[in-house]
Amino acid sequence: MSMKVRNSLKSAKTRDKNCQIVRRKGRIYLINKKNPRFKARQG
Numbered sequence: 153m154s155m156k157v158r159n160s161l162k163s164a165k166t167r168d169k170n171c172q173i174v175r176r177k178g179r180i181y182l183i184n185k186k187n188p189r190f191k192a193r194q195g
Contacts (some may be wrong), residue, residue: 172185
């Protein structure tokens with residue numbers, strides 16, 4: 153399952169409590185160690 157590009161990561165963050173929002177190179181990533189399905193990118 154590849155990374156999803158979302159226009160709002162707040163909706164993605166509420167899905168799982170293990171989600172972490174990380175900023176890399178001006179982009180906002182959402183990573184989840186416990187459930188890697190919830191990877192997302194914004195920007």
